Amino acid sequence: MAGLLAFLQFAVILDFMVMAPLGAVIMPSLGISPTRFGIVVSAYAFSAGLSGLLAAGFADRFDRKKLLLFFYTGFICGTLWCGLARSFESMLAARIVTGIFGGVIGSVLLAIATDLFAPNLRGRVMGIIQTAFAASQVLGIPVALYLSNHFNWHAPFFLIVGIGAIGGVVLAWRLEPVDAHLKGQARSNALQHLIATVTDRRHLPALATTCLLATGGFMLMPFSSVFTVNNLGIGLDRLPTIYLITGLCTIFAGPLIGKMADRFGKMPVFYFGTAVTILMVLTYTHLPPVPLPVVIVINVVMFVGIFSRMIPYQALAASVPEQHMRGSFNAISSSLQQLSGGLAAIVAGHLVSTGADGKLQGFPNVGYVVVGTTIVAAFLVTQVNKELQARSAAAA
Numbered sequence: 001m002a003g004l005l006a007f008l009q010f011a012v013i014l015d016f017m018v019m020a021p022l023g024a025v026i027m028p029s030l031g032i033s034p035t036r037f038g039i040v041v042s043a044y045a046f047s048a049g050l051s052g053l054l055a056a057g058f059a060d061r062f063d064r065k066k067l068l069l070f071f072y073t074g075f076i077c078g079t080l081w082c083g084l085a086r087s088f089e090s091m092l093a094a095r096i097v098t099g100i101f102g103g104v105i106g107s108v109l110l111a112i113a114t115d116l117f118a119p120n121l122r123g124r125v126m127g128i129i130q131t132a133f134a135a136s137q138v139l140g141i142p143v144a145l146y147l148s149n150h151f152n153w154h155a156p157f158f159l160i161v162g163i164g165a166i167g168g169v170v171l172a173w174r175l176e177p178v179d180a181h182l183k184g185q186a187r188s189n190a191l192q193h194l195i196a197t198v199t200d201r202r203h204l205p206a207l208a209t210t211c212l213l214a215t216g217g218f219m220l221m222p223f224s225s226v227f228t229v230n231n232l233g234i235g236l237d238r239l240p241t242i243y244l245i246t247g248l249c250t251i252f253a254g255p256l257i258g259k260m261a262d263r264f265g266k267m268p269v270f271y272f273g274t275a276v277t278i279l280m281v282l283t284y285t286h287l288p289p290v291p292l293p294v295v296i297v298i299n300v301v302m303f304v305g306i307f308s309r310m311i312p313y314q315a316l317a318a319s320v321p322e323q324h325m326r327g328s329f330n331a332i333s334s335s336l337q338q339l340s341g342g343l344a345a346i347v348a349g350h351l352v353s354t355g356a357d358g359k360l361q362g363f364p365n366v367g368y369v370v371v372g373t374t375i376v377a378a379f380l381v382t383q384v385n386k387e388l389q390a391r392s393a394a395a396a
Contacts, residue, residue: 004170005109008072009132011164012102015079016044017136018144018156025153032088040088040095045338047096048103052335053194055104064115064178064327068108069171074101076164083157103338107330112178114318114326120262123269126314127258130307131251142240180323197321197328202387205380206320210333211340212377213310216277216370218341219348220284227360233289242296249300250307257304257311266312267385273308274378278371280305285367309374313381319388 019041027037055071078098085091109129117125147155197203228234228242261269280302287298321329351369352362 003128004167004174005113006129006132007167008068008164008171009106009109009129010135011160011167012075012105013132013136015075015082015098015102015157015160018160019044022144022148022153022156025148026091029153030086030088030091036088040092043092043095044099044102045341047099049335049338051100051103052107052331052338055107055331064108064112065171065175066177067327068105068112069168071101071104071108072164072168072171075105076161076168078102079157079164080161083154083161103334104331107334108327110314110318110330111327112175115178115180115323119315119319123261123266123312123315124255124258126311126318127255127261130258130311130314131254135247135251142244194328194332197325197332200321200325202391203320203325203329205383205387206317206329207333207336209313209317209377209380209384211336212373212380213313214337214341215344215373216281216306218344219366219370220281223348223352223360223363223366226354227285227363228295230354230358231289231360231363232287232295234292234295238292241292242299245296246299246303250303253304254307254311257308258315261312261315266316267381269308270312270316270381271378273305273310273312274374276301276305277309277374281367281370281374285364285370309377316381316385316388320384 026040027033032040075098078094078101081094081097082091085094113125113129143159144156147159198207225239228239229236234242257269257273280298284298284302287295317333318326347369348366351365352360355361
């Protein structure tokens with residue numbers, strides 16, 4: 001079942017990943033400028049963040065299986081619309097619709113995984129689900145480019161619809177109703193439920209941590225390709241090699257990190273990931289021109305550090321909300337991740353600039369900010385863990 005949940009997550013992330021490599025084809029095909037294409041891309045993130053907040057009040061009022069199928073169906077329809085789009089306006093509307101539905105799916109998947117698996121298994125389950133990010137990185141760029149080169153830019157979206165529809169059918173067939181959270185639940189309207197989730201003091205450190213954990217990736221990744229090509233001297237044609245090897249390594253690392261979190265404890269693995277992340281971010285953002293193998297090794301180790309924070313944290317945070325608030329908590333967390341990521345990208349854009357020689361300037365400053373947020377996140381996760389331990393002791 002964890003594999004099926006990861007597959008659905010993969011389909012959603014792949015839809016987002018294919019937009020980047022298709023930009024050079026979509027812009028001339030639709031006759032739109034880079035600015036308009038940027039609007040199309042950002043429309044997904046902002047609509048996803050907004051939909052998560054709007055859905056939070058309703059997230060615990062229905063069978064999670066039915067809720068997932070509803071949003072997943074909307075996501076497939078939105079992706080199909082993207083493939084059929086023939087104008088800027090149509091593509092923009094399609095990405096907004098896809099974001100509205102796709103932005104909620106991740107939070108519902110996490111709620112289902114938490115409901116179905118015991119705490120001592122959640123590390124490896126989160127590890128499997130996290131491999132969806134790595135798999136989309138490995139497949140997103142080469143598959144999108146291959147299909148668009150041999151057919152047209154619409155083809156990748158049609159492929160996602162095809163494989164996504166298969167996953168949806170299997171989900172409807174194999175997954176039993178996930179409705180234990182509805183038993184004995186006090187009825188409240190959606191707004192009351194949302195406010196109760198947001199104002200619960202036990203949730204605040206975890207939600208703040210989610211914002212900080214999203215900061216690193218969104219600050220580094222938008223400029224990583226520019227930094228790699230212009231500052232490190234790696235050819236543009238070598239970028240797919242970096243993404244491919246890094247993605248393959250993290251696909252194998254994710255489940256292993258999850259098993260380690262279950263075996264040795266979430267916090268030791270999280271602290272290990274924090275130390276590796278700090279070291280590798282400082283190394284990466286200060287790199288001089290180096291050979292391709294060195295860049296690949298640094299990227300792989302850095303992503304292992306990032307995954308070693310995300311996977312144990314997700315397993316730990318799964319126990320923060322009560323079962324009847326789990327869907328709402330995850331929806332809010334997902335929205336904050338999207339919105340804080342967008343804000344982080346904007347901040348990073350003000351910290352860097354392009355020199356006359358085309359090199360990226362100020363990138364070390366981004367690294368310092370990421371390290372700062374990493375340290376604060378480690379402090380907050382420590383508080384979350386203490387709260388969970390105190391709650392467990394009180395219940396014993």
